[in-house]
Amino acid sequence: MDTGSLEGTGAPADQPVWRRPRPGLLRMRRLLLMVWTGVLTVAAGLLLGLLAGPAWTLCALLPPVCAVWGRRLLERNWRSWRYAERADDLLISRGVLWREETVVPYGRMQLVEVTSGPVERRFGLATVQLHTAAAATDATLPGLDPAEAERLRDRLTELGEARSAGL
Incomplete structure (x- = not known):
């Protein structure tokens, strides 16, 4: 489905015809989320490993876990725009x-x-x-x-x- 297409085409004339952003917006935001997640994971792993000890490097898994949740939130946010x-x-x-x-x-x-x-x-x-x-x-x-x-x-x-x- 082309999300730039018109919605509500069977609506009465007084109803607004809503249009949505393209799916590329969601793909772009997901890519940026993954890139920043990778940067944060590597930085957290290195800093925690060097400053606090090897056991603390497991905390570097927090950004990827948050990114999984963030992917879902990005989709919901993208669907809300019109x-x-x-x-x-x-x-x-x-x-x-x-x-x-x-x-x-x-x-x-x-x-x-x-x-x-x-x-x-x-x-x-x-x-x-x-x-x-x-x-x-x-x-x-x-x-x-x-x-x-x-x-x-x-x-x-x-x-x-x-x-x-x-x-």
Whole structure:
């Protein structure tokens, strides 16, 4: 299933159509978790072995155990991210334990950025960052296809200009 595809296609017209980040975001975050787990495991094993004695090197197994749990949490977090474009605003929903829904009115947007770091580019991902007048309402959409991120940036910029012109 392409997670960038539309959900709720049989929903009534007044219901938002939700879109999700690409699966590459989950793969990227899992890879980063494994890399940092490896670094922490080696560092903990060496430091504990040299400073506290060989018996303490077993404590270096703690990072891999935590990483197994972290892989599951990463998936739940990835599944919680979604966004929907409505007529007057953009909805962004995220969070597992504490759900957070952000509504960004198009007329309040001041800047829409598309960024893609080296790791994101390797996984074919981009992030859309929305800036508004109030810093508390800035929003981020990670894990988008670069073409979708550019389309969204252009659309949000166009809608933002049209809505702010009426203020």
